[in-house]
Each structure stands twice: as structure tokens, then as C-alpha cells.
Amino acid sequence: MAMFKRFSDLSTSEKLLDSMFLITIGIGYLFAILNLYYTHQGRDGEPGLSVKDVMYAYHGSHNQTRLGAAINGPMESNLPNKAAKQEILDWIQHGATEEEFNEKINPILQNNCVMCHSTDSGLPIPHFDSYANVVKLTEMDTGATIPALVRVSHIHLFGIAFILFFVGRIFLLSDIPPWLKRTVVTIPFLFLIMDIASWYITKIIPGFAYVVIANGALMGLAFGGQLLTSLYQMWFYKNKSLPEK
Ligand code: HEC
Structure with missing residues (x-):
């Protein structure tokens, strides 16, 4: 049977490197959410972030x-x-x-x-x-312009793909059922692509703001799940069927 590397095969130095990377990315993610809040909140004239704010951001208030x-x-x-x-x-x-x-x-x-x-x-x-x-x-507000969306799209796709790749690579070392692992490493990428596609659709159909939010939330969930599972398994998890290392 082919043997794949697991967290239990890593040296402490490698675990420290992986952990510090994951923790830093995790903090970065929290700031990304805060940034999202500050850029979009109140666009509809009401304090706080709402679906309407997201509609206004992409579709404009018209x-x-x-x-x-x-x-x-x-x-x-x-x-x-x-x-x-x-x-x-x-x-x-x-x-x-x-x-x-x-x-x-x-x-x-x-x-x-x-x-x-x-x-x-x-x-x-x-x-x-x-x-x-x-x-x-x-003049009338028609939301984010196509050049602005294109600019943010390429930055998001390049930047986030890198983050998802490295976080996913670390997550692969965890000891969970293969079907779950395959699902969890794939879906953040799919939601990332769908999220960006839904910005453009929201520009035309404002109701798609719900899809933008759902995609963002699901990507965050899958990403957070990988991060926390990796950190937990790296330091606290012991596979009973393996000899002590
Ligand atoms: C501290 C710096 C700063 C000050 C002061 C400031 N702005 Fe801005 N403004 C920005 C930045 C940065 C952006 C782009 C951020 C964004 O798009 O969310 C921006 C974006 C805007 C936009 C959006 C332009 C667009 O692309 O639709 C308008 C309109 C605007 N500001 C009006 C104002 C008005 C009116 C004031 C004064 C009452 C003001 N700003 C004061 C920094 C500032």
C-alpha cells in the first residue's frame, strides 16, 4: 500500500513553520473580513453590512x-x-x-x-x-465598473489561489477519510471562482448578491475548516493505529 506523509511524519521545525504560516494567514483572513465590512457597510445609507450594501457595490443603487x-x-x-x-x-x-x-x-x-x-x-x-x-x-450610480471588477478579479484569483494551495497542501497531511479530504481541498477553489463570477452577474442581476455572500461564506468555512483541522492534528492528534513517534 502506498504510504502518504502525515503530520506525525513532520519534524517539529516543519510543524512550527506550517503553524506560523497558518496562524498568520488566519489573522490575515480576519482582517480581510474587517476590510470587507469597512468598504461595503453603509452604502445603502444604513449602518452595518447588509445584502443591500453588496447589491449597491456591484449593481449600483441606480x-x-x-x-x-x-x-x-x-x-x-x-x-x-x-x-x-x-x-x-x-x-x-x-x-x-x-x-x-x-x-x-x-x-x-x-x-x-x-x-x-x-x-x-x-x-x-x-x-x-x-x-x-x-x-x-x-451621474447615476451603476455600481463597480467592469475595469475595476477585472482588476480586483485578477488580484483575487492569483492571490487567493496561492493561499488556498499552500493551506491545502498542509491540510493534505491530516488524517481524515479520503473522500472528505478531496472535497475540502477542492471546494474553496470552486467557491472562489463562483464568487468572482457572481460579482459580474450581480452587476446585471442585483438578486445575485445573495450568491456572492453565500459563496464567500462557504469558501471561508472550508478554508477555516482546513486551517483549524491542520493546526489541531499537527499538535494534538494521535493516530492510535500508528506506533508512537
Ligand atoms: C483620508 C483620505 C480621504 C478623505 C479625507 C476622503 N476620501 Fe473619498 N476616498 C478615499 C479613498 C481611499 C477612496 C477609495 C476607496 C474605495 O473605493 O472604497 C475614496 C473614494 C471616494 C469616492 C468613490 C469614488 C468612486 O469610485 O465611486 C467618492 C465619491 C469619495 N471618496 C468622496 C469623498 C468626499 C465627498 C470626501 C469629503 C467629504 C472624501 N471622499 C474624503 C479617501 C478619502
């Missing part, structure tokens, strides 16, 4: 503008008070004229936004240095 969506969501905390926010929302509602922009809106942006939203900051975000640039953001 009755909101990019500027309106931003100041109701992630950019709200940059404004000094609710009055300033209302002033901008009213301006958009009234047709975003240049006159009112110069008189009321530009001063708010100059005081609260241009430290980041300018050429000087070097950030790849809209620059608020002219009426023309700002007014572009008052």
Missing part, C-alpha cells in the same frame, strides 16, 4: 450617484456634520449646477476631501480639483 453613495457610506465620516452632507445631496438633487458648486459645495470639498482627492495625494481616486471632475460623480 437612483443614487457615486458621490451620493460615497457620502452616505464609506466617505460619510470625512464630513464635519449632517448639514454638510445634506447640502451636497441637495446640490446633486437640484441638478449639480456649477454656480452652486462654486458657492457652497467646493468649500466643503476643499476643507474635508482634497487632502486625499487631489493629484498631490497620489491616490488612484477621483480628484476634486475642478467642477468637471466632481460633476462626473453625480
Whole structure:
């Protein structure tokens, strides 16, 4: 019978290396969830993360503008008070004229936004240095653009595939039934691919936001399961049928 390597065959140094990798990736994963929360929460104008926020992120609110969506969501905390926010929302509602922009809106942006939203900051975000640039953001919100989705897709596919591969390789050393092992190493990749496909579908069909969330949750579950099983088996599990090592 072919013998496959198990955690019990590893040296302590190798177990330490694997453990530190898994723990670091695990912490990274928690931060990824926090990042997800901070980028998407409040897009629908309500605090906290909801399915609607995910719909707005990919499909857009279609009755909101990019500027309106931003100041109701992630950019709200940059404004000094609710009055300033209302002033901008009213301006958009009234047709975003240049006159009112110069008189009321530009001063708010100059005081609260241009430290980041300018050429000087070097950030790849809209620059608020002219009426023309700002007014572009008052057109209807149709969610993430295709170039933006393509950019995030390739980063996700490359980056996460590497993480899943290394975590999966370590997990293969655990002592569990082969059918379960085969399932658990395969599904995170499938959910990753489906997750990314569902972003594009959500852009067209907002109800697909549920699939985005379900895919993300299932990928997290399979990934977390591998991580915890590996750490447990590496240090605490003893296979009774094997001689003591
Ligand atoms: C501390 C830096 C910072 C400040 C201050 C700031 N922003 Fe932003 N803003 C960002 C970053 C970074 C992004 C991109 C992040 C993202 O897309 O979630 C962004 C994104 C945006 C977007 C989204 C653009 C898009 O692609 O749809 C809008 C609109 C916006 N900000 C408006 C504002 C307004 C209005 C203010 C002032 C009240 C403001 N921001 C203040 C950093 C800042």
C-alpha cells in the first residue's frame, strides 16, 4: 500500500513553520473580513453590512450617484456634520449646477476631501480639483465598473489561489477519510471562482448578491475548516493505529 506523509511524519521545525504560516494567514483572513465590512457597510445609507450594501457595490443603487453613495457610506465620516452632507445631496438633487458648486459645495470639498482627492495625494481616486471632475460623480450610480471588477478579479484569483494551495497542501497531511479530504481541498477553489463570477452577474442581476455572500461564506468555512483541522492534528492528534513517534 502506498504510504502518504502525515503530520506525525513532520519534524517539529516543519510543524512550527506550517503553524506560523497558518496562524498568520488566519489573522490575515480576519482582517480581510474587517476590510470587507469597512468598504461595503453603509452604502445603502444604513449602518452595518447588509445584502443591500453588496447589491449597491456591484449593481449600483441606480437612483443614487457615486458621490451620493460615497457620502452616505464609506466617505460619510470625512464630513464635519449632517448639514454638510445634506447640502451636497441637495446640490446633486437640484441638478449639480456649477454656480452652486462654486458657492457652497467646493468649500466643503476643499476643507474635508482634497487632502486625499487631489493629484498631490497620489491616490488612484477621483480628484476634486475642478467642477468637471466632481460633476462626473453625480451621474447615476451603476455600481463597480467592469475595469475595476477585472482588476480586483485578477488580484483575487492569483492571490487567493496561492493561499488556498499552500493551506491545502498542509491540510493534505491530516488524517481524515479520503473522500472528505478531496472535497475540502477542492471546494474553496470552486467557491472562489463562483464568487468572482457572481460579482459580474450581480452587476446585471442585483438578486445575485445573495450568491456572492453565500459563496464567500462557504469558501471561508472550508478554508477555516482546513486551517483549524491542520493546526489541531499537527499538535494534538494521535493516530492510535500508528506506533508512537
Ligand atoms: C483620508 C483620505 C480621504 C478623505 C479625507 C476622503 N476620501 Fe473619498 N476616498 C478615499 C479613498 C481611499 C477612496 C477609495 C476607496 C474605495 O473605493 O472604497 C475614496 C473614494 C471616494 C469616492 C468613490 C469614488 C468612486 O469610485 O465611486 C467618492 C465619491 C469619495 N471618496 C468622496 C469623498 C468626499 C465627498 C470626501 C469629503 C467629504 C472624501 N471622499 C474624503 C479617501 C478619502
